[in-house]
Amino acid sequence: MGRRARRGRSTPRAVRAGTRRRCEDGGPGRDRGSRRGGNRGGAVAVSRRTIALHLTDGTWSEATATAFRLADRLLARGHRVTIFAGDDAAALAAGGDRVAEAVSALLHRGTHGGTLHWVVDADAARRLGIEDRLASGVIPGDLADLWSFVREADVVLSPGRMA
Structure with a gap:
């Protein structure tokens, strides 16, 4: 039947x-x-991700510039970006040169859109003598912060040379 x-x-x-x-x-x-779950008035559902960047190169290189542009684009799209600047890269957030201005601009972008946390290795900053010249909003930290960023991130990138 x-x-x-x-x-x-x-x-x-x-x-x-x-x-x-x-x-x-x-x-x-x-x-x-x-259908249920179909068109929602033209809106596209976007998942917000957490991307961790680990910078080690303290010079303004192509890899560093690309990391800055990537962070800017991710923040513009509302993603959470965490940057850990270790070794020589701690110097990127110090002083009044164009690199420190770019760091400040990224931190400003992080307050208007996505979320940005920029942590420098405090030991490296002390060794380089820049701990009192860090850009506003940059947080001195240690390798435990790097490990926390890596654990919480959906994607981890380390452009440039490896330490």
């Missing part, structure tokens, strides 16, 4: 009744906007 009932319903009920829905382009198919 079950097989005969299925055979009788081999054609979907909507097609038999002549009420088959059409896609937005006029072609046959389902009206996906009416």
